[in-house]
Amino acid sequence: MGIHQAGTPDPAAGLDPAVAQAARGIGAAVAVTLAGLAPALRPATDAGSEPDLVIDHLDLEPEDPLDPVTLVACLHAHDAYVASRGRPAGASPGALALARILAWAARAEALGRAPRIAWIGPKARMPGDMAGHPITATARLSGPDGAVRAVAVALVS
Numbered sequence: 001m002g003i004h005q006a007g008t009p010d011p012a013a014g015l016d017p018a019v020a021q022a023a024r025g026i027g028a029a030v031a032v033t034l035a036g037l038a039p040a041l042r043p044a045t046d047a048g049s050e051p052d053l054v055i056d057h058l059d060l061e062p063e064d065p066l067d068p069v070t071l072v073a074c075l076h077a078h079d080a081y082v083a084s085r086g087r088p089a090g091a092s093p094g095a096l097a098l099a100r101i102l103a104w105a106a107r108a109e110a111l112g113r114a115p116r117i118a119w120i121g122p123k124a125r126m127p128g129d130m131a132g133h134p135i136t137a138t139a140r141l142s143g144p145d146g147a148v149r150a151v152a153v154a155l156v157s
Helices: 017-037 068-084 093-110
Strands: 002-005 052-061 116-124 131-144 148-157
Touching: 002 068, 017 052, 017 093, 052 093, 068 093, 093 131, 093 148, 116 131
Parallel strands: 002 052
Antiparallel strands: 052 131, 116 148, 131 148
C-alpha cells in the first residue's frame, strides 16, 4: 500500500488542476534528489505485502504549516522514489521526511529565495562540525505494527 493520508484518497482533489500539476512537478524534481540520497525502504510484511502506513503528522521546524500543495509534492516525490527503487507500492518514511524539507526548499526557490542546503540526511547522521541553520522534518506514521517515525535534517544557509 505504501504511505497515504487517512481519509483522503487524493489530496490533490481539492486543488485547481494546474496547481495540482505544479505540485506534482515539484515532487518529481524532489524525487530525483531522493534517488541520490537513497533513503531506506521499509521491509515487506511477513505475508510478503508492502507496508501500509498512514501519515499522522508531517512537520517542519522552524514551523511551516503543511498545505495541500506541499503534501501533494511530498507524496508524489515519495511514490516516484519508491517506484524508482522497484517497489511502486513500497514505503520509505525517511524519504517522506526528506521530501518535506526538499519541497519546502523548492517552494522557497520558486519565490526567489533559494536556501543553500549544505547537508541533508537523517538526524542521526548530522555532522557536528558543519555550519548552518538546521531545518528539521519529522514524519510520524502509523501502521498495523504501530507507530513509525523518521526525522531528517538539512543544514541551510
